[in-house]
Amino acid sequence: MLRTEETNMYRLLLVLLYIIVLADSLHAAHKKTKVLKNGAKVPKNGTSNELYPKTFSGSRAANTSFHNFSQEHFPFPLELNISSSHVHNYTAGLLSTRIIPAAYVVAILIGIPSNCLVVARLGSKTRSLSSATLYMSLALSDLLLLMSLTLKVHYHLNGNSWVFGELACKLVTACFYGNIYCSIHAHMCISVLRYLAVVHPFLYRGLSKRSCTTWASLTVWMVFTTAMAPELLIRQSYPTTMGITTCHDVLPYEEESYSFLIPYRLCLICLGFMIPFAVIVFAYGSIVYHLSRSSCDWTLYIKASTLVFAIFVLCLTPGNAIHLIHYVRLYTSQQDDFYIYFSAAVCLCCFHSCLDPFLSYFITKTSNSRVEFISLASLSPRTSATV
Template identity: 35%
Template sequence: ISQGIIFVSLLIFLLVGSLNGRQRTFVSDTVENKTVVEKSVTDYLASKFNTMVIPSLYCIVLLIGLPANALALLILITKTKITPSTIFLINLTLADLFFILLLPLKISYHFLGSNWLFGEALCRIYIASFYGSITCSVFLLMSISIDKYFAIVYPMFSRSFRNRSKATFGAIVIWILALFSIFPFLLSQQTLYISDVNITSCHDILPREEQNSYYFHYFLFLVILGFIVPFLVIIFCYISIIWTLSMNARSQFRAKMLSTLVTITFLLCFMPSNVVLVIHYSEFHASNHSDLYVSYMVCLVLSAFNTCIDPFVYYYISDEFRDKVR
């Protein structure tokens, strides 16, 4: 099952990556000290899809993800034995909760027609935190798969280093890496006032020169480090786990279920947005500026829904967590 998912996913990645791209964010030009954007851009920003559908989907994420992750965190901290795996799960829950608590800002922004009312500084912090929490969650999902890999494939060998102190250190390193990964957002302007429609965008519309240079290497770095590497590591770990447990039919079934669940979750939530980034920067100068942006908004919602799915993943990953829920 998992091998088939891997093959189909990689095939989709290659096919989509070969399509003629558009771009991930809108761009603006400056003419006589006035910010100029295309009419199709302003039409989209005022559309019902952007001002109603997108924020409504984020509201669903907020309503489901907040109580689910709060309950998961409570159970993990108070009712489960603190193991290396539990430490990574606790940090994953914290990253998801941090992301969810930021959503009211994004929801209000979209309901107001992509009009940011909270200033440049908070826009930078919000965008950096938005992407940083996603990056942190991806790294933690990868760490959970690595921990399971050593626990099952090399149980005796891993006893010497699979302990709470090492897991805590690993979690701290992940948070630091996620923090460093968001610095480009903190160091560059993210808001832009569009006088034609009297709104201030937050990250949605960026100067063309920044799109061409500043973000090119940065988003390429994020795609490689924040998706491709974790994806390959997760696939390797769970295939190895299935292979190791193949002699036990019951264990093999559970391992396949776990591998399939985590792989599908990872691909559905994080692959689309990263594919869009690859397409965007492979052919930046395409003429149509808006069609791929709509796709990217949907992809970001998919990434957000990962915070709702994670607590249910815990149910399959942790026997003790499952027992406490019961």
């Protein structure tokens, strides 16, 4: 049954990807035809319809002709005019060309082998271990995130110049952000499972844990595969007047097709981080509270749970908080300089992905020191005998 559900998930993901790519091609072809019929509909400068996407701002270069189109047939001039000094400093600076790629390389060298080991070890245990499905989902999302960093390392070391084409830029961007949020939601599901085992052990025993974990994992993957569709429908790579082709870092404000990015990104931050963060805080807080009042010695498990939660907060909170601040500044004052801090803070998210296998192993070893969890109700002599 489990293998059938996994096969159906993979088929659904392939169908969704095919629909997204087909819709993208039809949309681009329609816009190109429309502009060729009436080129005046596309503004020749960057002064109209100011919009606020998530990345640095850019406007079309005045000397770019309208008959130039990319190989992907996008209906607007290729070259973006970059005038902000902080954008120049970022693209040519030590942070983006040396420090960030160095951090990515460390995460790749540690994270990919360790997550591959977790996937290999858990592949044969999904039927016997109910939580194995969640740990497998976490390892897969971390693995895909770290694999997307390989092209980003080349991009940063190459002076923030993208050479792999528009489609690869779209896929890397969607894979990068989508799997960050998938990893966060996998942690949320694991924390809820532990919360039920500790605080509501009788409810936990009555659940069909294998079905719950399988459907939770499938739902997370389907939701964020669909949520990343807008990243595949907009152009992500642009040549600039600085002589480089950026990927996702600089986007034109004047394009009408980018007007949805602020509400889309704010919803994504809320769904992908803020809600699961609140759930995880409640779950781990309840676990520590109930175990600290237990008559048994759960000191080691309490320390392990606290460590896992602390690393989750330290690695994932700064990047998402700065991401949110960046949007607020774009919306209120049209300032995009906070994107530099976000690019640096997102490295912590990548380090969390390479630490997940070791944290999962640590927490599993500590939780296996006892067969049963003891809830607050077991403190009374009457119920302790029945637990």
